[in-house]
Amino acid sequence: MPLVPPNLNLSLIHSTSSQILYSALSGQSNQYSKQFGSSSASIDTESLEEKKQHAKQLGQNLPGNDNQGNELTQDDPNQEKEKSKQPTKIATPAPTNQKILILQTNFLTHVTRLLNRQQLQELEIVDIFYLDALNDIQLPPLKKQQKKKKNTDQVTQEATPPSTQAPPYQNIYFICQPDLRLLKHVLDLVHKLREKERSEKRPSKIRLFLYIVPRITFIVKKVLSESEYGLNDIVLRELPIDLLSLDSDLLSMELNGCYKQCHLDGDFSSLYFVARSIMKLQSIYGVIPHVRAKGDHSVAITKMIQRMQRLAGSEKLDMPSSIHSLILLDRAVDLITPFRTQLNYEGLIDEVFGIENGLFEPRFKPCIPSGKKMVVLDFADRIFDEIRNFNIGFVGSRLKERAKQIGAWMNKKDSLRNATVSEIANYTRLLPQISEDKTNLEMHINIVQKLTSIISEREFRKRMESEQDAMTLxxxxxxxxxxxxxxxxxxxxxxxxxxxxxxxxxxxNNxxxxxxxxxxxxxxxxxxxxxxxxxxxxxxxxxxxxxxxxxxxRDINWKQIKSTFDLIHEAITDEFDLHQLFGSYAPLSVKLISTMASSGLQPSLSLLPGAQAQHDQKAKMRTNDKVCLVYFIGGVTRAEMSAIRCLNLQRGAEEPLYVIATTNVINGYDFVRPAFSGDQLKRDLQTMSAGEFHV
CATH class of the missing domain: 1.25.40.850 (Sec1/Munc18 (SM) protein, domain 3b)
Incomplete structure (x- = not known):
């Protein structure tokens, strides 16, 4: 179970992100841009005339500009005179502010995490689509106008109007990261949409918004400015959601493919995004007094943070700190760990079935007694939280013990006849949670049985043996x-x-x-x-x-590295031993983190590629707890997160309590796929999904 520092409530990150998203989708772009440091107010590309026209159609205040909206809706005597001269028309329903969201695939789960059902209804979001899978946008049907009847009091004797009228007004919100492929896809969809509107002679255009997460980059402006349907047709804004709280001890930027962007494309914007996210954390939790970085990109981020702090001024960050130290670690420092097969329970689920945005889709029966199609895997599931960090071989005994506890509790109802009122009330209060645990226990037993049958197959054993062979030199x-x-x-x-x-x-082998x-x-x-x-x-x-x-x-002395950091152990009997997470291999990254947290920048770190840096600054600590924020630049595996949690569970009085932040959560497949072309990536995903399991 992750240990959460009492003075470091990550739900603040969740509530901040939720507020930003709600404000953006409700049209209050100016408000959230000023509050959270976005420059979107200066990037809003919608003209004033368009805003006035849309405001008239909507019959309400301008989003994000209340003063203008009030002016537009004030009564005008001249307008009233003109209205009195006009013929009486059939009453029509008031236009709505309906919205359609078209999201980058991995954002859907985060939107549903940040906004509840009631908020989605308040925002009038009528549908949500995956951007990556969408080839066309279906326009709402044009409504037929009722024909006017002669010699009635309801209408005047005038020529029959066109047979169609404007559909209920809708906004389409595109939300994606500043990815060139996604931007081109958005523009392609916009082109098809506008062509449809033109061919059908629709009386009004649907408003289009493009929100870039977390920052608008130069390439975004360039691509849109060079497009036929670009800045003149799309309202471009930023959505400054830097970090998402995915678990009680995990923050992620969900920047997929950032390792490829930095090491192949020459696009280092993700480093700037990381620096900005750390500045946001410091604005919430106080200045972090001790910063250590390993890897060229981590050192670059450290310099960015120092420069940003000078520009921000000390008065904006002058508050007691809840975080004692920050460790920035490049993925390039340890490229071995992501390619090893994860054997902890959560990591193995990811390897075999895949976990997307914290959701697991079971593809075998029986699995989920409740019949759900998707399962959320996080700390809210108490059974999962107890077993997620341990090797699959240790999980069975833990589930057996938990089954005994739940069985004993459920049998208590037979002894309640002679119980006191308070005992009955206590039993009734805990019964829903115990019932949920019982359902989850049955589900995880089914999953463990399936995983056990898979890892006992010859193909899986051959793969594990080949990985072991690859590392012997x-x-x-x-x-x-x-x-x-x-x-x-x-x-x-x-x-x-x-x-x-x-x-x-x-x-x-270099x-x-x-x-x-x-x-x-x-x-x-x-x-x-x-x-x-x-x-x-x-x-x-x-x-x-x-x-x-x-x-x-990348030249490394693997023989010396594995000896210095004690990375290989064959015989493992302790369920808290880090070597159990990958089957005899302890993750190098976590060994580095432990060394840097306890002893600083030691000479042994020079065995690994990349620069290193240390920066200390004065800051008041909120408590004596040593909370260490570990930030992975380029992704972190679930087994590495489990290793860090194992360190927390075994920590001594003077050792830090770790909290994890990352650009994204990965496995070995996620790490190589960004190198694929679009068609090859689709084929690979189809091949993987066609099989029963990944490995």
Whole structure:
């Protein structure tokens, strides 16, 4: 169970993000931009004339500009005279402010977390679509106008109007990150929409809003300004939601693919976003007195924070701090861990079935007694919270013990005949939670049984053996590992599965021989097609799958590293041992974090690639608790999070209590897929989903 510092309430982040999103969707862009430091007020591209026209159609105040709205709705004597001359018309329903949301796929869960059903109804959100999967936008149907009858008091003797009238007014809100592919897709949808409106001769246009999370970048403005339907047709604004609270001890920016952006595309905007998110944390929890960074990008972020603090001024950050220290860690410092198969309960669910935005979709029966299609995996599920951080081999005994406890509690009802009123009241009060635990227990027993059957299969064991072989540095073991890879290529296993283990072999061995590299590359192209060369080239440029003496290879002394940080243990009997999370391998990243938190920047850190820095500043502490915020730049796996939680569960009086922040939550598949082209990515995902399990 994650230990939450009493003075560090992460729900503040949740409430702040919720307020930002609600304000944005209700049209109060100026309000939230001033409050949360967004520059959206200066980027609103809607003209004043358009605002007036839309305000008249809506029959209400201008969103985000109450004064103008009031002026537009004031009574005008001249207008009343004109109205009196006009013929009486059939009463029509008042126009609505209905909204359609078109979201980047991984944002849907976050919107439903940040806004409840009542808030969605208040905002008049009538439908939500996935941006990534949407090929066209269906316009609302035009309503037929009733024909006027002659010689009645209801209407005047005038020419019959057109047979259609404007549909209920709607806004379409696009919400996505500043990703070039997504931006082009948005513009394509806008183009199709406007062409439909033109061909159908609709009397009014649907208003279009594009919200960029968390900041508008130069490339966004450039792409929109060069488009036919760009800044003149789309209201462009920022949605400054930097961090989302995904769990009681986890904050995430949900910036997918940021490692590729920094190491392949040359786009370092995510580093700026991270720095801004840390500044927001300091504005809420106080200045962090001790900052340590490992990795080139982490050091760059440290410098950004220092510069931002100077510009902000000390008076804006002068409050007692709830966070004692901050550790910034580049994913590039430890590229080995993401490619290992996770064996803790939560990580194994992610490896085998996949976890998207904290949701797990079971694809086997029986699984969920309640019949739900999706399961939320977080601390609210007490059974899951107790077993999530431990190796699958230790989970069964914990579930058995929990079943005994719940069974004993449920049997208490037989002894309530002679109980006191307070005992009956206490039993009644706890009964709903115990009933929920019983349902969740049954579900997790089903999941564990399925996982156990999968990991006992020959294919899974071969994969684990190949990963072990990849890390021994023995030429014989390496050849055995590559032979397994060639078998996977021949069987046309999912490409991400093949490349994942190839990247692991390449990183540990500082590349492959040129001959072996070229042979494997040729086999992959022959089996999967020439279009796969894009992914192979991208992985080579990122230094993940390469050959000896390549300019992109990352030289590490793996033999010395695994010895210095005690990374490999074969025999594991302690369920809190970090080595149990990956099957004999303790995550290097967490070993580094433990070292940096307790001893600062030690000489042993120089064994790993990247610069390092330390920055200390004066700050008043709110309490004596040593809370350490660990920020992963480039993603963190669920097994690494479990390792950090295990450190919390075993910490001594002088050791820090860790809280996790990250750009995104990943596994090995997520790490290689950003290198794929769009078509190859779709094929890989289809191949993975077609099988019963990933591994």
């Amino acid at each position: 023995s030429s014989r073991d390496r050849d055995s590992c590559l032979k397994y890879v060639e078998e996977c290529i021949f069987k046309q296993e999912p490409l991400s599965k093949v490349l994942r283990i190839l990247c692991l072999v390449s990183i540990v 590349g492959l021989s040129v001959k072996k590299y070229q042979n494997l590359r040729s086999e992959i192209l022959q089996s999967y097609g020439i279009e796969v060369s894009i992914a192979l080239n991208n992985l080579h440029e990122m230094g993940l799958f390469t050959y000896y003496d390549s300019p992109t290879v």
